[in-house]
Amino acid sequence: MPQVIDVCPLNELAPGEMRLVEWENVEIGVFNCGGSLYAIEDRCSHDDGPLAEGEFDQEHCTVECPRHGSVFDLKTGKPMTLPAYVPVDTFPVIIEDETIKLEVE
Amino acid sequence: MAVELTENQQLAAINADYEQRYGFHDAENYLYKAPKGLNREIVEKISEFKSEPQWMREFRLKALDSFLARPQPTWGSPLLAEIDYDDIHYFVRASERAERSWDDVPDDVKKTFDRLGIPEAERKFLSGVGAQYESEVVYHQVREDLEQQGVIFKDMDTGLREHEDLVREYFATIIPPNDNKLAALNSSVWSGGSFVYVPPGVHVEMPLQAYFRINTESMGQFERTLIIADEGSYVHYVEGCTAPTYSSNSLHSAVVELIAKPGARIRYTTVQNWSTNVFNLVTKRAVAYEDATVEWVDCNLGSRLTMKYPSVYLLGERAHGEILSIAFAGKGQHQDAGGKIIHAAPNTTSNIFAKSISKDGGRGSYRGLLEIAKGAHGARSKVVCDALLLDEHSRSDTYPTIRIGEDDVNVGHEATVSKVGDDQLFYLMSHGIPEDEASKLIVNGFIEPITKELPMEYAVEMNRLIELQMEGSIG
Numbered sequence: 017m018p019q020v021i022d023v024c025p026l027n028e029l030a031p032g033e034m035r036l037v038e039w040e041n042v043e044i045g046v047f048n049c050g051g052s053l054y055a056i057e058d059r060c061s062h063d064d065g066p067l068a069e070g071e072f073d074q075e076h077c078t079v080e081c082p083r084h085g086s087v088f089d090l091k092t093g094k095p096m097t098l099p100a101y102v103p104v105d106t107f108p109v110i111i112e113d114e115t116i117k118l119e120v121e
Numbered sequence: 122m123a124v125e126l127t128e129n130q131q132l133a134a135i136n137a138d139y140e141q142r143y144g145f146h147d148a149e150n151y152l153y154k155a156p157k158g159l160n161r162e163i164v165e166k167i168s169e170f171k172s173e174p175q176w177m178r179e180f181r182l183k184a185l186d187s188f189l190a191r192p193q194p195t196w197g198s199p200l201l202a203e204i205d206y207d208d209i210h211y212f213v214r215a216s217e218r219a220e221r222s223w224d225d226v227p228d229d230v231k232k233t234f235d236r237l238g239i240p241e242a243e244r245k246f247l248s249g250v251g252a253q254y255e256s257e258v259v260y261h262q263v264r265e266d267l268e269q270q271g272v273i274f275k276d277m278d279t280g281l282r283e284h285e286d287l288v289r290e291y292f293a294t295i296i297p298p299n300d301n302k303l304a305a306l307n308s309s310v311w312s313g314g315s316f317v318y319v320p321p322g323v324h325v326e327m328p329l330q331a332y333f334r335i336n337t338e339s340m341g342q343f344e345r346t347l348i349i350a351d352e353g354s355y356v357h358y359v360e361g362c363t364a365p366t367y368s369s370n371s372l373h374s375a376v377v378e379l380i381a382k383p384g385a386r387i388r389y390t391t392v393q394n395w396s397t398n399v400f401n402l403v404t405k406r407a408v409a410y411e412d413a414t415v416e417w418v419d420c421n422l423g424s425r426l427t428m429k430y431p432s433v434y435l436l437g438e439r440a441h442g443e444i445l446s447i448a449f450a451g452k453g454q455h456q457d458a459g460g461k462i463i464h465a466a467p468n469t470t471s472n473i474f475a476k477s478i479s480k481d482g483g484r485g486s487y488r489g490l491l492e493i494a495k496g497a498h499g500a501r502s503k504v505v506c507d508a509l510l511l512d513e514h515s516r517s518d519t520y521p522t523i524r525i526g527e528d529d530v531n532v533g534h535e536a537t538v539s540k541v542g543d544d545q546l547f548y549l550m551s552h553g554i555p556e557d558e559a560s561k562l563i564v565n566g567f568i569e570p571i572t573k574e575l576p577m578e579y580a581v582e583m584n585r586l587i588e589l590q591m592e593g594s595i596g
Contacts (some may be wrong), residue, residue, distance in 0.1 A: 085187075085299025097294045098406060101434055101465050102494065 023109075023116040029053070032074045039120050043068070044107060046116060047090050049077040054090040055107040055118050062086055062100035139366070139423075144396060145236070146336050146365035147229050151255070153214040157339065158207045161185065164309050167212050171278050171312075174285060184298035184308030191302040197488075198455045200426040204400055209341040209372055211310045213255035219276045220260050230254050237363065239332050246578060248327040249274045253344055254334050256312040263329070271320040274329050277345045280316025287318060291349055295378035295406045304404045307343045307376040314344030314375065319354040319385075328357040328390070328576060333373075335364035335399065341372040348378070350385035350413075357388040359579065363423070366396040370425065373399055379407035379415055383437060386414040392579055394586055395423035397453060403429045411437030411466075418574055419446045421456050422586050430488055432461035435469035435497075442471040445571045449587060450483030450515070459489035459506075459520075464530075468499040475506040476568055479515035480591075486518040491534075495526040503533040509567050510540045511560070561591050 023029070023037050023046050035046045036058060043058035045068025058068040060081040070082040077090045086100035093106040108119040153170070155163050164185050168178040193201060220226050223240050234240060234252050243250040249263030251274070258276030267274070273284060281288050298308035315331050335342050350356050364371060373395060381387045387407065395401055401424040407415040417431035433442030444460030462471040477485030487506040508517035519536050541563050549559035564587060565572075572580045 080297075080299065082299075084301070085297030085304075087297065097297045098408070098434060099300060101436060101463065 018121045053109040057105040061102040143363035144366040155212040188305035216259045219258040249329045251331040253313045258313045273318040277314040303402045311345040314346040317348040319356045321352040324355040328359045330359045333362040338367045346377045349380045352382045353384040355386045359390045364396045371399045375403045377405040381409045381413035383411040388416040390418040392420045401427040405431040408434045409440035414441040416443040421448045426455045428457045434463045444473045446475040448477040450479045450485040452481035455484045457486040459487045461490040464493040464497040464500040471502045473504045478509045480511035482514040484516040488520040490522045492524045498529040501531040505535045508538045
């Protein structure tokens with residue numbers, strides 16, 4: 017059964033910014049790509065290192081793993097370059113009452 | 122009347138040593154030689170020399186930051202600590218451009234390649250040749266009929282200029298600049314290497330060859346190769362490398378990316394014979410999509426230290442990966458070689474056959490990874506690594522890693538370490554074979570499963586090189 021969790025007020029995540037939230041020991045990175053919001057698990061599928069604090073490319077809506085350079089598509093969670101080859105989990109983002117929320121399961 | 126010599130007679134007839142055949146160096150008569158050390162200015166200068174698009178300049182500068190921020194790896198070999206990145210020339214330009222005729226290559230450089238037999242090999246059995254001297258390719262040619270079929274075989278600098286869209290689509294997608302410290306270094310100062318594109322269904326029957334030569338002392342060579350085999354195509358790329366013997370160290374750090382689209386096959390053969398002052402730290406990686414095959418045939422003889430683990434990511438169903446690796450570690454050398462196969466799709470298959478020979482205190486290491494991802498059911502793989510020690514002072518290590526995330530798979534792993542025993546030698550000597558000959562026979566028998574996979578001309582060269590390495594090893 018999906019659950020909805022709060023991230024932050026909408027005006028606290030400007031375009032080009034990322035916010036980390038934790039839900040049941042899972043870290044999730046929420047990104048604002050030029051006004052569109054996306055959320056992925058903060059874990060590179062290559063070696064399980066943190067992912068969301070890597071270089072965020074707003075123009076292409078990607079994040080680069082700071083450890084070995086795999087670039088992930090924030091919309092799909094799919095790696096666009098090796099060495100990662102398994103997609104990471106993505107989470108639907110909801111805006112309700114001027115608040116950013118995530119649907120998690 | 123010409124007499125046809127047998128392969129063994131040819132082998133026996135060749136009796137030069139490395140110093141005479143490869144260890145020579147030419148006078149330095151360069152258009153540009155960067156001062157030692159690496160900084161933003163040098164990277165910008167390289168990009169400016171090559172009149173590159175802005176995105177490539179930015180790519181280089183970002184990679185430089187990554188190289189400077191990353192610590193030197195602490196795994197692999199203690200010899201890594203000997204590398205002084207401030208004591209290296211990162212860019213040396215010997216010629217204005219890559220020529221299409223040997224006659225137009227500067228005389229000094231042409232003489233070098235004549236001595237190494239490259240133009241002759243091109244005439245005899247190659248589809249195309251690239252010859253890189255220091256940082257840049259000085260000669261590049263591909264057979265006209267292949268060009269007419271749409272085959273692209275250029276030096277990487279020309280590839281970027283003439284096929285920018287294609288290069289940009291694939292460049293650094295297999296090995297991103299931040300993959301590791303040496304890939305970051307290559308990404309910031311890359312120069313030369315080959316760009317190959319084979320259109321769908323085209324089979325390049327004879328190999329394409331690249332030859333890499335370092336001439337300058339304390340030189341860094343950082344070529345970048347990208348091969349794309351489109352659907353159902355085939356290409357065999359062969360590379361060879363040598364350098365003069367100097368007392369100070371040189372660095373060779375290439376990045377090689379291979380992309381085999383559905384049904385394609387790429388074979389990549391390396392005969393590495395750097396002089397023993399060269400650090401050879403190379404990142405090689407391939408992807409194979411549905412029904413595609415990638416084969417790495419990797420022969421490492423020279424260098425002070427080689428760290429190289431060609432890998433194949435099997436991303437499509439029924440893709441096949443093959444790694445054949447030989448490493449020969451003599452006095453003062455450490456060959457840390459092996460391979461990685463990642464099964465990421467169902468019914469994929471792979472083999473890794475690695476052989477190392479150590480003598481005179483040399484160290485041969487096998488380092489490998491076999492990974493089967495969840496969902497890659499029906500995957501089959503066999504890993505065999507054998508080591509042969511020729512004396513008491515030499516060393517062999519094996520570092521295999523196997524990760525299996527799926528139940529329905531078939532994986533085999535075998536490893537052996539053997540020593541050339543007195544009884545083997547005695548048996549052969551009792552049949553009238555002198556001791557040094559007997560030892561060569563044992564070594565040749567040991568590596569035969571791999572040399573038989575090389576094109577004839579390279580198998581002969583490989584056997585000859587092994588013979589050279591073996592000289593003086595007995596008694």
